[in-house]
Amino acid sequence: MMSSGTNSRPNRSQGGEFGTAAWELLLPAAAAPARRRGRALQSALREAVRSGRLVPGTRLPSSRALAADLRVSRGLVTEAYEQLTAEGYLRSGRGAGTWVSEAVRAPVPGARDLAPRAEDVRVDFRPGTPDLSLFPRSAWAAAHRSVLGRLPHGALGYPDPRGLPVLREALAALLSRRRGVVADPERLVVCSGVAQATTLLGFVLHGRGMRSVGVEDPGSPEHSALFASAGITTIGLPLDDEGLATEPLVRSGVRAVVTTPAHQFPTGIAYSAARRGRLLEWARATDGLIMEDDYDGDFRYDRAPVGALQGLDPEHVAYTGSVSKSLAPGLRLGWLLAPTDMTDEIVARKRTMDLGNPAVDQAVLADFITRGGYDRQLRRCQRAYRERRDTLTSMLAEHFPGTEVSGIAAGLHIIATLPERYGPEAAFMARAADAGVALRPLGNYGTLPGEDGAVRLVLGYAHLAPADIERGVRLLAAAHRGANGRAAGGGGRVFI
Known part of the structure; x- marks a missing residue:
């Protein structure tokens, strides 16, 4: 039984019993003005059930015990129990107490994160993202403090x-x-x-x-x-x-x-x-x-x-x-x-x-x-991205001879056209996925003139460290060599 003292708290276990956290949800309702206290108590109990704070099967205290603990009249608690029982949120039986009804389906708490996320890949060459580690945190924080101060x-x-x-x-x-x-x-x-x-x-x-x-x-x-x-x-x-x-x-x-x-x-x-x-x-x-x-x-x-x-x-x-x-x-x-x-x-x-x-x-x-912070940031990014572009083009030349890199030396991605011997493109993409390398073909972005069997890729590099770029290209090359080996041996899936 709960005490009616000012600092009392229910001594009941969670999971089937009316827990402390749920009981404290009712305190603001109990402190409402007298003319609104009954409705406030009903609303607080209803919301506790809807939100899942009081789960189906939870036994509520007796009306006398809860009234004493909240320091309100027993009639207010009895009326709240009866109203929510009539609405289907609670159930009761003579001598069996009052329980949260199993008919209630509370939403599962928690917020989904709908931001795009990369799958579990080893190296991700898909374009569109800068290197977020280059964000000038210290300079931005200093600007933030300065701005707020004035x-x-x-x-x-x-x-x-x-x-x-x-x-x-x-x-x-x-x-x-x-x-x-x-x-x-x-x-x-x-x-x-x-x-x-x-x-x-x-x-x-x-x-x-x-x-x-x-x-x-x-x-x-x-x-x-x-x-x-x-x-x-x-x-x-x-x-x-x-x-x-x-x-x-x-x-x-x-x-x-x-x-x-x-x-x-x-x-x-x-x-x-x-x-x-x-x-x-x-x-x-x-x-x-x-x-x-x-x-x-x-x-x-x-x-x-x-x-x-x-x-x-x-x-x-x-x-x-x-x-x-x-x-x-x-x-x-x-x-x-x-x-x-x-x-x-x-x-x-x-x-x-x-x-x-x-x-x-x-x-x-x-x-x-x-x-001047923005100009400094641009110079920093330009140096980093130029190095990464150079790394990617040199690695492609080494491991995929004959690859053509088109477009100007700019931006955060390149277009790489691999010779026909590395195709067909669908097989190349499948090998890359098996190796844990995420790629995006140029065909994903619209209509391409003609089909000649070449593999055309849009490769993002700005978000990748030079070491990751090197590792990604080596993984692609190893996957291609493995496919050649299986084809020469007559076993497995033939890609080229």
Whole structure:
């Protein structure tokens, strides 16, 4: 029996008995104003059953004992027990006590993590991720402390949906200097990465009556999904050696197209000057829009990166970028510079979408940029990624002779075309999976011209240490040699 003293606690075991943790859930209800105490007690008991804190089969204390321990009237407890019994949460029998009903199916507690995770692989060459260990933790933490120490209280309110003025000014100066962008801070909108920038553009285009946009083929599959969320379909448009082919673009009838001209994803080519000019001519003739996804424009290893297309015609190019490759995708910080006549609509949509990005994170990035931390981070990443690209290309040349690496020396991935003797591609991918090496073929990103039996791979290297790159290529080579041995011996599965 529980004592009615002020500091009493039920001395009952868990698992079938009314435990201490569940009993304490009722204390706030017992302290409610007298006129609401009965309903509060019923609600607290009901929620304890629903949440699984009181599991089916748990025996509750007698109404007299619980009333004494909670220091409420016995009538309140009796009424609560009767109400929840009538609702099916509890069951009781004459002389048998009160129990949590087995009819209740409480949810299993716990939160799922829906972030993408790599399978259990030994080396993962799939592209798209920077080296997160290069994130400048100490410098970022110092900027965070500095910002919080001087940030006025008013800055913690709802921010300008375009972004904090201090960040928009810092980004405008950075993009003008590094990427040749025409960057007016009044037209710059801070977004949750390029993904949100794309979605914002999609909603605005849809509101103007547009129902389809062109995308590069091959290209990023994410663009189609993002535009679909805004009710817009995508039309794949082919590439040639200079970039997006303009004749199919004209024939398609679209008036907006997504491009990656500085470093086309995934083929790795840079649009030629002539092709950039032709695209702008198309946009001016049709009053069309070019969305420029500058996803890794800062990473060029053999020369200065080509400037952004937007700098040539800011009224026909919407420019997007983010810190996902330079700092970390988890920061969810990016930007959108759109033509003047679209800016107000984009800002209005951004306001209704999320009321703006977190103010403190924006202020920290602004401080990091203006104090030179961002430039230092880019130089650090460029050195590391150049070394890793060189390691990957030299290892492929050593272990897979005749492999062609196409595209410019830039970005976070390469396109490697292995000779026919290493195919067919499906068999090569199967061997890689058996060896614990994760790969992604170029065919996953769209239409490829012709089939010649070669193995074409999109190999990410930025997130891998040089030693891991070497190990991964050796594992692939060993898997190929093993397949050759089995074929020569006449046993097992024949791959080539």
